[in-house]
Amino acid sequence: MIHVKNIEVFEFRGIRHLKIDFKGKNFAVCGKNGTGKSGIVDALEFGLTGNISRLAGSGTGAISLKEHAPHVDSRSNPAKSRVIITAFIPTLNKEVVIERNVNDIQNPIVKPATADVLKVLKEVEDHPEFTLSRRELIKYVISAPGDRAKEVQALLRLEKVETLRTVLQRIANADKKEIAPLKKQKDEAKQQLITALDIPDLATEKILSAVNERRQQLGLPKLTEISSTTSFKDGLTVISDKAVNISKPHALTDIDNLKASLKTYKDTIGSEALKALKGKVQVLSESQLLLTGLTRENFLRSAIALVENDFCPVCDSELGIEEIKNIVQTKLKAFEAVSKERKEIEKEIEPYCEIIRKLLVDIRAVKEYAALFKPAIDTKELGAFTVQIQLHLSKLMAFLPITDLIDSLNVYGEVSKEVNTLVETIESAVRLIPEPSLQDAARDYLIIAQEKLDNYRNIASNHKQAEDKEKISSTVSETYGKVVTSTLEGLYKDVETNFIELYRFINSDDEGGFTAQLTPSIGKLGFNVDFYGRGYFPPGAYHSEGHQDGMGLCLYLALMTHILGDNFTFAVLDDVLMSVDTGHRREVCKLLKEKFPKTQFILTTHDDVWLKHMKTAGLIQGGSSMQFRKWDVDNGPNEWNDKDVWGEIDNYIKIDDVRGAASLLRHYLEYVSADISHKLRAKVEFRGDAQFMLGDLLPAATSQYTKLLDDAEKAATSWGKSELAKELSEKKTQFKELVTKSNVEQWQTNAAIHYNEWANLEANDFEPVAIAFKNLIDALCCPENNCKSVLYVIPERGERDTVRCACGAININLKKK
Numbered sequence: 001m002i003h004v005k006n007i008e009v010f011e012f013r014g015i016r017h018l019k020i021d022f023k024g025k026n027f028a029v030c031g032k033n034g035t036g037k038s039g040i041v042d043a044l045e046f047g048l049t050g051n052i053s054r055l056a057g058s059g060t061g062a063i064s065l066k067e068h069a070p071h072v073d074s075r076s077n078p079a080k081s082r083v084i085i086t087a088f089i090p091t092l093n094k095e096v097v098i099e100r101n102v103n104d105i106q107n108p109i110v111k112p113a114t115a116d117v118l119k120v121l122k123e124v125e126d127h128p129e130f131t132l133s134r135r136e137l138i139k140y141v142i143s144a145p146g147d148r149a150k151e152v153q154a155l156l157r158l159e160k161v162e163t164l165r166t167v168l169q170r171i172a173n174a175d176k177k178e179i180a181p182l183k184k185q186k187d188e189a190k191q192q193l194i195t196a197l198d199i200p201d202l203a204t205e206k207i208l209s210a211v212n213e214r215r216q217q218l219g220l221p222k223l224t225e226i227s228s229t230t231s232f233k234d235g236l237t238v239i240s241d242k243a244v245n246i247s248k249p250h251a252l253t254d255i256d257n258l259k260a261s262l263k264t265y266k267d268t269i270g271s272e273a274l275k276a277l278k279g280k281v282q283v284l285s286e287s288q289l290l291l292t293g294l295t296r297e298n299f300l301r302s303a304i305a306l307v308e309n310d311f312c313p314v315c316d317s318e319l320g321i322e323e324i325k326n327i328v329q330t331k332l333k334a335f336e337a338v339s340k341e342r343k344e345i346e347k348e349i350e351p352y353c354e355i356i357r358k359l360l361v362d363i364r365a366v367k368e369y370a371a372l373f374k375p376a377i378d379t380k381e382l383g384a385f386t387v388q389i390q391l392h393l394s395k396l397m398a399f400l401p402i403t404d405l406i407d408s409l410n411v412y413g414e415v416s417k418e419v420n421t422l423v424e425t426i427e428s429a430v431r432l433i434p435e436p437s438l439q440d441a442a443r444d445y446l447i448i449a450q451e452k453l454d455n456y457r458n459i460a461s462n463h464k465q466a467e468d469k470e471k472i473s474s475t476v477s478e479t480y481g482k483v484v485t486s487t488l489e490g491l492y493k494d495v496e497t498n499f500i501e502l503y504r505f506i507n508s509d510d511e512g513g514f515t516a517q518l519t520p521s522i523g524k525l526g527f528n529v530d531f532y533g534r535g536y537f538p539p540g541a542y543h544s545e546g547h548q549d550g551m552g553l554c555l556y557l558a559l560m561t562h563i564l565g566d567n568f569t570f571a572v573l574d575d576v577l578m579s580v581d582t583g584h585r586r587e588v589c590k591l592l593k594e595k596f597p598k599t600q601f602i603l604t605t606h607d608d609v610w611l612k613h614m615k616t617a618g619l620i621q622g623g624s625s626m627q628f629r630k631w632d633v634d635n636g637p638n639e640w641n642d643k644d645v646w647g648e649i650d651n652y653i654k655i656d657d658v659r660g661a662a663s664l665l666r667h668y669l670e671y672v673s674a675d676i677s678h679k680l681r682a683k684v685e686f687r688g689d690a691q692f693m694l695g696d697l698l699p700a701a702t703s704q705y706t707k708l709l710d711d712a713e714k715a716a717t718s719w720g721k722s723e724l725a726k727e728l729s730e731k732k733t734q735f736k737e738l739v740t741k742s743n744v745e746q747w748q749t750n751a752a753i754h755y756n757e758w759a760n761l762e763a764n765d766f767e768p769v770a771i772a773f774k775n776l777i778d779a780l781c782c783p784e785n786n787c788k789s790v791l792y793v794i795p796e797r798g799e800r801d802t803v804r805c806a807c808g809a810i811n812i813n814l815k816k817k
Helices: 037-049 115-125 145-155 159-197 204-217 248-270 272-286 288-306 321-370 380-398 402-411 417-431 438-506 545-567 582-595 608-616 642-654 658-680 694-718 722-753 763-779
Strands: 003-012 015-021 027-031 082-089 094-101 104-111 131-133 516-521 524-530 570-574 600-605 625-632 636-639 792-794 802-804 811-813
Touching: 003 037, 003 600, 015 037, 015 636, 027 037, 027 608, 037 082, 037 094, 037 115, 037 131, 037 570, 037 600, 037 636, 094 115, 104 115, 145 524, 159 204, 159 248, 159 321, 159 438, 204 438, 248 272, 248 321, 248 417, 248 438, 272 321, 272 402, 321 380, 321 417, 380 402, 380 417, 438 516, 438 545, 438 582, 545 582, 582 608, 600 608, 608 625, 625 658, 642 658, 642 763, 658 694, 658 763, 658 792, 694 722, 694 811, 722 763
Parallel strands: 027 600, 027 625, 131 570, 570 600
Antiparallel strands: 003 015, 003 082, 082 094, 094 104, 516 524, 625 636, 792 802, 802 811
């Protein structure tokens, strides 16, 4: 991968123009919320990938990169919005410059644009997860198993694995749904064949006996077996001179079946069982509480039935099928009582539904005979009755709305006089057909039986194919799921081991025996952690928010290590550890420094204490940080540095705004005095709230530096370096004069900030104040233009050794001979 050496940003996001020299090393950006830190993160991501994560995904609405990446004042000319990144590629030992413009996002200018360089940059572009914000971090820790699986699999580039699993599962589910309707058709065709053969069941010997009896009457040889190609009418010559091509015996049998079904249907209308059923449904309809529960329960049951692919049919949430089902099943538990009552009533309704289904089959058979007469018998009334009972059947099966169910039960069993008359008409017409001869009856028997056999074979074949298809798709889906789960178990085991090691590193003081469990299953990734030996629980159950942040970082680092290995050389951590307690911040810094020495971390934080911990732990070196003090739409982020601050103070003075100049000066002095006091190891009175004022910090810092110069003078004298001792003595005298001068002028600063009757100062009165403090602060910094760093004492603890600056130009010895 890469190390970023520097970045230059023009009119991008909240930045007008900013150049940062990372030097290819760890770097920290500190500033309160709203000072522009995230603009740097966005610029890095945009420059390297052509994308900005925070402008994409859920919740971004109409926000677009091309429209909203340019600074708000440059939207009309997005070509001005660009990012230039200079990076170093360790594996190639090459430097590369990438310039990307918002107006032409997909075509960055790369120099040199050699094949090997472009290949590395493509790898960086394919791994945008090098940028991590807290909102992404927490997804790994406290997400639902399905969501966590998606996030982690996206990080591991396993999305296609899960997509294929979902497709295979969907195919298996669809194949399974095809079986039930075909099974029903098969059962109906089987019953029609049994009726046509006039036997009690489809036992082979009974079929052969019935068929051979008719074949013998026609002088045809007996059949000895029933195979897939057997034909009942084999050898039969069909010659028919009948006026109506209807088998009278079969037709009368079908009509008798219809009359029996109609009688069964009609007889239920006054049955005690139906009355009791109506009463139960009526009670249900009169209870608003039960009715509401039924409606919600019905909706949830429908939701499960409608789930397809990876989307909820109601809210289009990107959840897995099983996860949606689990959520809905959990909700359904709240309706267990009403669900139980519904199931009991549905069980009582089912026999009535079956009666209607049988009636519909028998009606279809008789209607076919009516159409064969010449002229055909009008079956309009039978058709209307068919539509009516089909509607009743659908309402009975739907159950809700309850009013429709009641209506269907109230008219259940009603048959119009016209329907009965029509059936009698068809029966009379069939009976007028001349009685067939023995041979004609046998011939009709074989022909009709063969038609029913062919129909049964066709439907049975379709049913068998559907079963075979479902068996294959289910086996493939299950096998793939098992293989994926097994493979992921090994992968996650490696990640789990690394995660545990990293988390123990930062929590060795209280969780040295910490363990965790990453458990993959189909479409999910379970994540439970040990809680002081009391068992395994979700991270959010007992661990604090700070510990959860630590877990998120450790899991992210473990995953990135698994993905990239030695190529994990660059990461941007955008305020990801905001809630880690102060007791573990140093350990987090040590973790990044010691466990990932080859990785360049760009970190942002709104917490000054975090920045100090980074510096103290050596995670970032001198000159490898910047602090933003404010942001405004005209200028973008403003740093706490000499150029910005003193220039802005000077501007205030020029426009005679003493109050603005004094306020900025005081805030800057408080900021820089805290940094100086820390680096010089000054003695400042402790405050539990860490609210140190300028009077607490600056005198302590100047007093400490005076003492250090005094110690350095004595040390030089002990080593016999009289010239150096004299030089240090003069330096001390000059510094005391600067301190005295600033003390004389300081009253004006306070007066200007805290208005009173003599606060009405002129610019000429305040200008010496600014100059005095600038000279004082300059004396505590390296004079080299390329350095200007605050002087610091080495070591940070223990006996003082030297006073140095970042560039090494200043090296003052403090140790005596």
